Amino acid sequence: MAAFRPLLLTIVALCILSGDAWADDINYASGYKNKLEPFLEKNCFRCHGEKVQKAKMRLDTPRFKPTDPDSFDFWQNVLDRISSGEMPPPEKTRSGKTVVAKPNLELTADAKKISEWLSEALEQASAQASKAIRAKGKGTLRRLSRSQYANTVHQLLGSKASKLLINTFPEEFLDEGFDNIGSSQVMSDFLISHMIKTAEDAVEYTDFDRKTATREELKEFATLAFRRPVTDAQIAPYVRLAEKATATRAYAAILCSPRFLYFYEDPGKLDSYAIASRLSYYLWNSMPDKTLFKLAAEDKLTDEEVIAEQVERMLKDKKAELFINNFLRQWLHLENITLLPPDEKKFKTFYDDALEDAFTTESFMVFKYMVDENRPVTEFLSANYTFINNDLAKHYGLDKVDKYDFKKVTLKDPSRGGLLTQGAVLTSTSNGIETSPVLRGIWVLQNILGLKKPDPPPNVPALAVDTRGTRTLRQQLSAHTKSSRCATCHRHIDPLGFALENFNAIGAWREKYENNARVDTSGKLPTGQRYRNIGEFKKALLSRKDSFTQGLVSKFLTYGTGRKMHGTDRSEIKKIASKLKRSGYGLRDLIHHTTASKIFLNR
Amino acid sequence: MSKPMDRRTMLKGAGFAVALPLLDAMIPASAAFGRNSKAYKGPMRFLGTGTPLGMHPSNFHPKMATRDYDSPRSLKAIEHLRNDFTVFSNLDHGLSGGHYANHTLFSGVKVEEHKDHDEGNVTVDQRYAEHVFSQTRYSSLCLWNSDYSWTRRGVRVPAIKSTPHAFALLFEDTSGVSSKRRRRNKSKFSAYPEESTADLEARNSVLDAIRGDAKSLEARLGAADRNKLDEYFTSIREVERKLQSDIKWSKIPKPKVDASPKSASNRDLEKAYESWYDLAYLAFKTDSTRSIVLGSPGGGNFNIPGVTKGYHDLSHHGHKDENIEQLSLIDQVHLRSWGRFVEKLKSTKEADGRTMLDSTITMLGSGMGDGARHNNENLPLVMAGGGWRHGSHVNVFKRQKLNSLYLSVLQRLGVKTRKFNTVETSFTGLK
Structure with a gap:
């Protein structure tokens, strides 16, 4: 027996050694076999x-x-x-008709x-x-989105030209709400032929004199349009065109070149010109201005401090409103309101009081205030203020303010405040007729909890809501959590939506449904935290603010880089989120942290 | 037997010379088509109408799958034409998504999934338009509201939204109008401007210039980016191809018709339908196009006797009888209007003595089944014309897909294909 002892010791020693080695470097194959697989099995x-x-x-x-x-x-x-x-x-155990989860x-x-x-x-x-x-x-080569194209032409040719453009363009395909994701953007003959025709019109309607097109004039114009220096060889086709056809056509052709339409970025660390474009399309939704061009020419935009200075300057510029508007529209899916508008008869006030505009203005002003004052992003979840005019005050059941102007008001009741209780969000997550706890639940899941939306299983009979009796929507949706096929996902989704049931399809407060049944808003998060009403729901969400912050950082980066965030970006996103936590969650800081990140400065 | 060409191989080798949609060349030479091919040599036409909110199922789908079925409440609106159309049950694309899948009515593929299919989410009208191409002034027309017509590249075809605009494009002589005035008109008419022959011809050199520039850029790009730029080159090629057709047609005077455009607000749904169907009829009659999709408005309030609530609101009827009754009144307007168009085709003789209905296939349907359930199953669908023997209620019990019916439609229209998006089998049950 004694003879074995040294061997045993050696084995133990070996194990410790290899254990140490694992602490540094996880072996995927053996880790899977020893840890993950047994758990999964x-x-x-x-x-x-x-x-x-x-x-x-x-x-x-x-x-x-x-x-x-x-x-x-x-x-x-x-x-x-x-x-x-x-x-x-x-x-789960079954006792009679009710199913009880066994902890x-x-x-x-x-x-x-x-x-x-x-x-x-x-x-x-x-x-x-x-x-x-x-x-x-x-990321994949991305092109100017419809609104970026219009803003850029505005800057190149003046306002008269840009007005012509935007409505004639085919609609953009939205990926997770965003229209600038390279891999999802569509290029088509429709788009190109519209671009050529509108570019010709735009050049003719320009505020500047574009009657002549010498090589130098074309080069100067192309340098701005292509957002980086242009060689003689690159400009040659346009010079030839000016000689063969007209000056107008040459300028128009430059506006159809892929160098104009696409963001050309070399892989790896971006150069100053590429950074100038990323910054300006991120924070202005338009092309770089003279200052950015100058800094790019001096190759100063790879410097962290210069970038920070520029971001400050850009956010103070009025053009930053283009960013806020465009980002909010896409992040909050506000186009849904146009797609499934509230019913004219059922929701007369929506039209009488121009609530769509009021909602958008409210969301815009809250966001702008948070950027300007560097307010913590947790105020998206819960805030004791909002911006309203008189119509919104009436709609939300709050005290009157000035007649038309929007004013910041302090909210005493936690039932308003934060994104979730803004009319824009509550309306865009409804279908214009009824609230849909499922749609709202998915919205919370994706935008607040930062989780992916699961696909519904195929061939599930959909539910037809019955409003004749006294059964509430909640009681009818309980079918979702009874059938095991649906329950896997819906037991997490539906309760998130029920928490918002005190708000009708255009965001007005209600305690009862049309059939007089009481609204029940209680539920629990996937993590098990319980809530009884919207106030407690917001509190519960605040306890998940880390995942919210990470999700938010990821949205800003997606928008800023025109590519979807990948699993491998996760650790960088986590870093940014914890940096943000340390600096106090400020929204302006969040923007700075994203523009300083590896994700933003590399391709 | 020649080997069928793989589409990808063709794309790789094609360069700039071959335009993409000429897929008919890929059909094996020995394949036999047009089982029912008849002597008729004139143009075949397609018109599909899409409605947004399904139709209340029990008021639409007959109970018995026989020729002597009893017409339910809504279908009674076209009872007098029962021998001229076929009504289908349990026919759909097997998709879900409610309102967000309504756009798949004529394709069976969601736009977000178009990259997974060889032909993208091309709709039946656009597939036929590729075939007709420059034989008519407009290869297709998308009218009233867009959502039902998509190209193979996932692009929603913009709709011509007003009847006067469509009328001007089809029949107004604009040869004497200056290009400046045409441009001014354009802001009014948005997506479909008219251009002079000179303007169109000059565009060739514009295309040359941007292609020259694009080629030098391409050399610098990595593989993934080059694929993306390929979409740009393909689009340029398609623009070029269409340009030649536009130039040809800009030199041919437009047909003259003894009519003026009617127009009506969407609120007067039945009148609006009439103005659009009349226009479509004239477009077919003058062979200005052979493929039309008509998109019915997405919701709103209609002036229909007996209807007091909004269309979308009524589709969420909550099983209340009075709501279902009002909903049926709207469904009847869809059907009755389509029925009038069918009658008009039927009463027009072609040169060879057939009626225009024989040489036209027309369908009315919705991408949603039951609006209240937001499902996309058992789509409401009626079809007339094409020389088929109608008069039946065909219940396929989900054994066949709607795209099979479209494949048969395309084949009947003369498109030599054995595949349409998700199916490779044509429809059985039509004679």
Whole structure:
């Protein structure tokens, strides 16, 4: 027996050694085998395995290779579900007709352990993969969006020209609400032929004299339009065109060149010209001005301090309003109001009091105030103020203000304040007739909790709301949480929407439905926190402010870079979010942190 | 037998010479088409009308799947034409999304998924327009409201929104109008400007210049970016191809018609329908186009006797009888208006003695099934014309997809294809 002892010791020593090595560097293959797989097998394969694939998700086949971007995203999604407490679902026992969830402490502890490990593994993979991806360059060549195009032409040719443009363009495809995502943007013969025709008109309507087109004149114009220096070879086709056809056509052709329409950025660290464009289309939704061009020519825009100075200058400029307007429209999906407008008869006040404009102005002014005063982003979740005019005061049931002007008012009751109670959000998440707790729930899930929207399973019979009896929408939607097929997702989505049921389809307060049934707003977050009303709901959301902040940073970066954030961007986003936390959550700081980030300054 | 060409191979090798939509060349030479091909040599036409909110199912779908079915409440509006149309049940695309899937009525593919399909989310009218191309002044017309007509590149075709504008494009002689005045008119007429032959011809050199510039940019780009720029080159090629057709037609005088444009506000739904269908009829009659999609307005309040509430509001009827009754009154306007168009085609003789209805396929449907449920199943759909024997209620019990019907429609229109978006089998059950 004694003879074995040294060997045993060696084995123990080896284990410690290799254990140490793991602490530095997680081995994906063995980590999967020893840690992740046993957990998945015990808790997940039953519903996401060979026989059953709930939510179209199968966990027993994908390899754990998180340095691969697709694999990374897959496992990040798994991690998000486990760490939010959403998965694995607690076991249920049936007592009579009601189903009761059975809390399982062992499972909770196991889930916590595995999400910690998974999170470390993914962080490591993210660092490794980022290098690989950085070498290749991120995002797809993007072009000017419809509004960016119009603003840019405005700046190049004056206001008369730009007015002609925008309405004739085909609508943009919105990806997560944004119209500037390179990979989703569409280029078509419709767009090009409209661009050529409108460019010709625009040049003819210009405020400047464009009757002649010498090489020098064309070069000067193209340098502005292409947003970087132009070589003689690049300008040659346009010089030839001016000789062959007319000056107008040459200028118009420059406005149809891919150098004008697309953002051309070399992979890796961006040069000063590319940074000038990123900054100006981010914060002005338009082309760089003289100052930015000058700094780019001097190659000073790679300097952090210069960027910070410029961001300050740009945010003080009136053009920053173009950013706020455009970002808000897309972030809050305000186009939904136009798509499914409130019914004219049922919601007469919406039209009589021009509430759509009032809602947009409210959201705009709150956002602008938060940027100007560097207010904490947590005020998006809960704020004791808002901006209203008299019509909104009436609509929200608040004290009167000045007749037409919007004024900042202090709110005493927590039932108003923050994004969730703004008319714009409450209306855009309804369908113009009724509220939809499911749509609102998904909105909260995506924009406040920062989670992905799951796809509904195919061939699910939709619900037809019955308003004859006394059953509330909530009672009718309970079918969602009774059927196990639907419950997986809806038990998390629907309660988030019910919390907002005190607001009707255009955001007015109500305590009862049309059939006199009382509104019930109680529920719980996926993490288990309970709430009874909107005030408590907002409080519960505030406790999740870290994930909200990360989601928000990610939205700003998506908008600013024109590409969707990838799983491998997660660690950088987390860094920005914790930097923001340390500096007090200010919205102006958030913008600064994004423009100073690697994500923004690299491609 | 020649080997069918793979679309991707063709794209790679095509360069600038071959325009993309000429897919008919890819059909195996030995394939047999037009099972029912008849001697008729004149133009075939397609008109599809889309409505936004489904139709109340029990008032639309007959119970019995036979020729002597009893017409439910809404369908009674076109009872007198029952032998001229077919009504379908349990036919759909298998999609969901409620209002956000309504745009798939004529394609069966959501725009957000268009990149997953070879032909994108091309709608049946646009697929036919690719085939007709320059044979008519307008390869297609999208009228009234856009949402139902999409190109293979995921682009929503902009609609001509007013009947006077459409009338001017089709029949007004603008050859003497200065280009400046045309431009001024453009802001009024938005997406469809008219241009002189000279302006159009000059555009060739503009295209040359931007292509020259684009080529030198392409050399500097990485592979992913080059793919993106390919979309730009393809678009330029398509513009060029259309340009040649536009130049040709700008030299041919427009047809003269003995009519003036009627117009009506959307509130007067039935009158508005009449003005659009009359215009479509004239466009077909003069062979100015052979493919039309008519988009009914998305909601709002209508002046219809007996209707007091908004259309969208009524579709959320909450199972209240009075709401369902009002909803049926609106559904009847959709059907009755379409029925008048069918009658008009039927009463017009072609040169060879057939009626215009035989050489036209027309459908009315919605991308939503039951508006109250926001589902996209069991779509309400009626079809007339095309030389088929109508008069039946065809219940497919979900065994066939709506795209199969469109494939048969395209084949009947003369498009040599054996595939349409999601299907490769044509429809069975029509004779």
